[in-house]
Amino acid sequence: MKLGIALIAAALSTASPLFAQTPPGTAPQKPAPTAPAQPGQAAPSAPATAPEKLDPAKEAAIRHLLDITGVSKEGEDISAGWITKVHDTMSRGAIPADQVAKFMDTFTAKFNASAPPHAVTDAMVAIYARHFSLEDIQAVTKFYESPIGQRMVKEMPDVSRESQGVGMQMDQKAALQVLWGMEDEYPQLKAMLPPDPSKPAPAAPSLAPAPGSPATPPAATPPPAPGQKPPQQ
Numbered sequence: 001m002k003l004g005i006a007l008i009a010a011a012l013s014t015a016s017p018l019f020a021q022t023p024p025g026t027a028p029q030k031p032a033p034t035a036p037a038q039p040g041q042a043a044p045s046a047p048a049t050a051p052e053k054l055d056p057a058k059e060a061a062i063r064h065l066l067d068i069t070g071v072s073k074e075g076e077d078i079s080a081g082w083i084t085k086v087h088d089t090m091s092r093g094a095i096p097a098d099q100v101a102k103f104m105d106t107f108t109a110k111f112n113a114s115a116p117p118h119a120v121t122d123a124m125v126a127i128y129a130r131h132f133s134l135e136d137i138q139a140v141t142k143f144y145e146s147p148i149g150q151r152m153v154k155e156m157p158d159v160s161r162e163s164q165g166v167g168m169q170m171d172q173k174a175a176l177q178v179l180w181g182m183e184d185e186y187p188q189l190k191a192m193l194p195p196d197p198s199k200p201a202p203a204a205p206s207l208a209p210a211p212g213s214p215a216t217p218p219a220a221t222p223p224p225a226p227g228q229k230p231p232q233q
Contacts, residue, residue, distance in 0.1 A: 054129050061137045062128045066121060068144050069153055075120030083108055 066072040087104050095103055128137070143149045180196040183189045195201070 054125070055134070058129060058134045058137065059125055061134060061141065062125045062132075063121070065128070065137055065141045065144065066124060068141065068150075071124065072121045074124070075117030078120060079112065079115065079117050083111065 063072070083104070086107060087100070090100055090103060091097070132140075144153060176193065179189055179193055180198075183193070183196075
């Protein structure tokens, strides 16, 4: 439980600042010199740089591309993922069970207000604008508007999920093989790992009687049927 809360706190404390875009052919401007701070005075803080406003045509093209590829929904998916993580953590005893529903209602409302899903899309628009020209966006959009492009949009989630599953299985198998090979050097691994299928299973304990123990008693003779003489010994 503490680990889950720590992971949430660590993730929430990270930030990915978006840097302003420099128009092609424009030399970066040097910051204006500031006067040195006088003794006893705090150094002046650097002025915040406002992000450059995107060309409306390019912004509209990027948003259209994000819509037809489904990328614009990532903000909703990310928000839903965080809400689920918080709910799972709180449901494991972080707060009393009868308070979880009310807690989550309050958290979800405040979380969506402070981190609306469209903010992720806005940030992605700026990222796309930094990496692609308007012509690039238009060419990629033309592909994704075609039948094969739309099929890729539909099938890629399954392709990605299946590819990740295969990759995880391959990595898990490789990791186990390496760990099994280190068991002689680190015997404590034997208690942590599943049995190595390539090694023979340990022999089962023998069921033979111990020396000096009585032999197996003979099978009991069934009693005679009515009217029959008992068998002679």
